[in-house]
Amino acid sequence: MARFKKEKSGELPAISTASMPDIIFMLLFFFMVTTTMREVTLKVKVKPPVATEVQKLEKKSLVSFIYIGTPVQSKIYGTESRIQLNDSFRTVNDIAEFIYNERETRPEADRGLLTTSLKVDKDVKMGIVTDVKQELRKVGAFKINYSTRKKAPKTN
Numbered sequence: 001m002a003r004f005k006k007e008k009s010g011e012l013p014a015i016s017t018a019s020m021p022d023i024i025f026m027l028l029f030f031f032m033v034t035t036t037m038r039e040v041t042l043k044v045k046v047k048p049p050v051a052t053e054v055q056k057l058e059k060k061s062l063v064s065f066i067y068i069g070t071p072v073q074s075k076i077y078g079t080e081s082r083i084q085l086n087d088s089f090r091t092v093n094d095i096a097e098f099i100y101n102e103r104e105t106r107p108e109a110d111r112g113l114l115t116t117s118l119k120v121d122k123d124v125k126m127g128i129v130t131d132v133k134q135e136l137r138k139v140g141a142f143k144i145n146y147s148t149r150k151k152a153p154k155t156n
Contacts, residue, residue: 044069049122051148064102069121081124095135117145
């Protein structure tokens, strides 16, 4: 009867890389689905005030944001509170044009549902906020939302 002799080689077998493209495409697809793109680069510091009664907005696609705060680059833009519409600093007089443009980009059925959200730093003077609200009233943007942080519950 013949005996089979095992050859002992000191080398390890090569690792199969056949499934590597599948894994890479799975990871790529996962990150593409879960990542959200930031639409606006903030140029102002916004630390919203704290509130106790907070509600989430239902349709964020129907929300236009107006940011009010001190500029991030205070050496260039100063320390005075500024209004940011989309990616640029604007004045109160530019708000009407901003709202009209926002309405034009939406479908006609959704134009009446458009909400304007004010993201205002907690240290901003109310004068500039009142001016913005007055300008919004002039263009008929009556649905206004104030963005806040939710107050943490007290622990005993």
